[in-house]
Amino acid sequence: MSFFTSTSSGDEVSLPAIDVVEEWDTKALIDFLHKQNKKLQLKDNYFTILCTQEVAGSDFLLLNRDKLLSYPYNFPDGPATRIVELAKKIKGNEEELRKKRNAEEELVITKSKKRRWEVNGAIQPNIVHAVYFVDPTEESRPLLEKIQEGQFVALHGARASGKSTRVHQIQKQLNDEGYVCIYVSLEQINIKSVDNFWHTFGSHLYLDVPKYIRPDSINSSNDFDLMFQKSKWENRVVIFIDEFDMLYHATEDVRSSCLNTLRGIKGTKENYAIWSVVAIGPFSILYLNSNNFTTSPFNVNEPFKNPNFTSEQVQFLYKEFADEYKLTIDQEIIEDIYMQTNGHAGLVCLCGRAIYRKLFSELEMEMRLNYDIWQRFTAFSLGNEILEYPTFIRMKDVLLKDDIDTRHAVNLIRSDFLVNNDSIQIAENKKDLALFLTAEGVLVPEEVAGTFKISSPLVHWLLLQRIIPHVFPTSPQTDVPYHSSPRTLDVFKVLKQTVLVFDKEIIKSLRSYKIAHVLVNNAKNERVPRESVYDAELYRIISNWLGGFTITGQWHLKYRANGHINNKYVDIVISRPDHPTIVLELLATATNKELKEHYERALLYDKKLPADETWVIHFTCEENAISEPCWPIKCQLQRGLRAVYLWHDLDFTKIRITACWWDVDNNKNHVADVEEFMVS
Incomplete structure (x- = not known):
């Protein structure tokens, strides 16, 4: 299951709603057009003209081609057409969304009168009988x-x-x-x-x-x-x-x-x-x-x-829902909803409403919602439901404000919280920022005074997908590398280009670290970055760079091994309808034993994913990692597993990279030459 889905900023999926655009001043409009400029291809003087004419969001929606071609704009035909088409898309998306909602509501109305999931606003005592209620x-x-x-x-x-x-x-x-x-x-x-x-x-x-x-x-x-x-x-x-x-x-x-x-x-x-x-x-x-x-x-x-729902209360709500509709819901789904929402009442009910509105049509005659259906839905559709939720809309709008205090708050999220699942002790001089983020629902206070953590995995999803890539829009200044035939992503080259634009201050700050059990700088027990540090940076950059691809992180899988049900989070999945699906699995300064276990495990849960390529990427600070690598064994490589070693020093100024995969044409394993890069 995935909650972290990102589409390139140029895709119309990310276009704002009309009511949002209407609130924009000139600066907000220009910022938006800059983000769309990969498709618009507007020169700087066109932005200057729009600023001079004080075109705000509401004016933008009323622009037409004839107006832009004439005084005082005098735009050429190409830019004028592209701007007008963008405005039409925004208005068209809104109309499609309205029709879609109306159709959904009509479907709801035609069904027998049963209780509903209440996701917006307080539940008054006089409607308790009409809603799912704890x-x-x-x-x-x-x-x-x-x-x-x-x-x-x-x-x-x-x-x-x-x-x-x-x-x-x-x-x-x-x-x-x-x-x-x-x-x-x-x-x-x-x-x-x-x-x-x-x-x-x-x-x-x-x-x-x-x-x-x-x-x-x-x-x-x-x-x-x-x-x-x-x-x-x-x-x-x-x-x-x-x-x-x-x-x-x-x-x-x-x-x-x-x-x-x-x-x-x-x-x-x-x-x-x-x-x-x-x-x-x-x-x-x-x-x-x-x-x-x-x-x-x-x-x-x-x-x-105010307490969140307990696991038992979430179970109670979904049992009421299932009983009323004579529906069977896999226990794993309810457990997953509780885990991803952290029992937040609004989000728990939002998931219930999403099941009712979106998944009933996929159920067979026996009316059973199984975990595989839920996985697919959460991977590709639940995100859109979440982003229409007023609480998340407000959170997103607040965090994307372009003012100094908000930027400091988002910096705190990125440096301290995004890469940590643990509670974080906040310094006194950052307490106001933490309180601001708590007020907006990003953080929750813990029992120990002055400690906070991200409020739920769903909020983490919002931050990783919709906030961090927009506020920190780094990407390599080169074309995305593809193989010539077939024209598919050259993942190894993508990785090499991506790590060169990692924020080395984030990497070396060690805000989220672990103790290495291998030699680092000729010593054991050195502090090195956790996997989550690399994961957040890799996700941020490829989200901004790989236009047209859907980038999914933290895909939750359940797989059976040694007679037990195991949980696994696949780090990054890169997908597009007309392109093979690529899975990236990350490790951080692992031992050989951990690597061997991970290679075998990757092949086990690879069967659960619709993946065409699986890459295990080992970020490491180990002394001799590149000269003495632990590669997958022959049968693992033949089954399609690929591995990358990416060594760097603790200051992230020097990087060495190599990789290994099965060469099908020559029927042998291929080990890429070691390349060394200096990071400025």
Whole structure:
């Protein structure tokens, strides 16, 4: 199974939606056209003209050929036609997508009335019966107790992880106990000035509980205080404030006024009907304060972390789904969904909806969804479903912003997290970046203070496919090498060109390392890069270079060996409908024993892949690796296994490379001459 699929930036698959283009200013449009320029072939002066005329995204969509041929553009026919065709493709893709969605929705409507997968927005108590739902009551008990004790609580969790659903269920319980619950989201509040803040905050309090609050009765912090005087209320009031992290974007005056007012009420609660306030948002709300004071009104030492689904809860949801449709789902699929989503509620439900919408038509009469069907779907189709998910759209758009702080955050992802599955301790001077990434759902905090990790394999997929190649668009400045006959990729030459443009600072920084059990610099137990370091760099560069190919990483396979079911992640798969499929398997400074085991294993799971070429690439810092290589044995080479040794020094300034494969024409193994390269 694969979650890391990348298509070259010139493919129309990667074209943006109309609503995205319409939001672009001139700079964003020019940046997009530059990325498409391999096909557009626009000269610099054409970009200058578009800038001078201040053409924004909405203008671009309205351009036609006659307009571009005339004053003030005066474009030649070729560039004018190519630009207009690109605009048409964007609009055409949108129309096709609309028709496709309508057809899917029509199919859904015609089916018998059954529950649905809810992936966008909170699940209100009145629709619980209509959706696949995990009752959060038991897990919410500690939060409910904090509220009943009168605490000012911070409820934090990733976006779309079920925070609001949990709140709605708690509100129902509290209402039944006689509390007055008020819900407001700061996303709807004007945070540009103190006056605007309190006026709009008061208006939304009124909209939620018009029975208790008059319109236009709250226009200041003082009005808010007076409104909730204890003498005016018969019942205790609990206020839930969602999207509390919006205060990070507010002015200092607004932030200070809001936090100071809540802090004052907390300190003199005996005068107010407000019994508890619950701030809801990502992990970063625990660090929210103002310049006027540093003590939060909320109990940040004992916050409530919104939990992801457990494995048992995911099993429960999919059993409900399978039973309702008289469907059999292989247990391995459910386990895989839990592993890839890390139990994130929105993503778990997104996978369920994808099965319902996309895979029902592939099932036979016995209605069994087997793991092979799931593998193919996740390899080639699930990515598109994920990229239409609002949470991921937001994450992608935020991380691709061209500002200094965002670039620093993406650099942190690349240097520390992309190559590590472990928890990472973040330095104090990078804490704000980690909090920003946590707020956007990229990272999750771990139990040890100051440690974080990527939130799920699906998020890792998004970063590897859609973020890193765009932000770091390195590729060799040469034509892609092909064999003359048949015209297929010359993989060995591709590798040689690719490693020469590796970012050597990333390689030698050893942010992700292992201890070598072979001699490196005449010593044992030296620190050397992990496989993940090479994997991320190789993926990034060939994604940018091999236009028209689909590059897939982390393809999850299950294979049987020695009587056991084993999991294996194939590092990179290169495919195109009219081209043989190529598999690249990576090792890092391995022992001969590890190499021999890997060669044999590669042939075992090679049968599970639709692969025409399998390459084992050994990146190594071992002293004598090139002069004394451990190649596959004859029968392995004859079965199509190819191997590459790529040695480099620890500073990644010197590279030596050689390879071995079976020469079919001469019926013998072929070992390529050792080549040495210097990296500047």
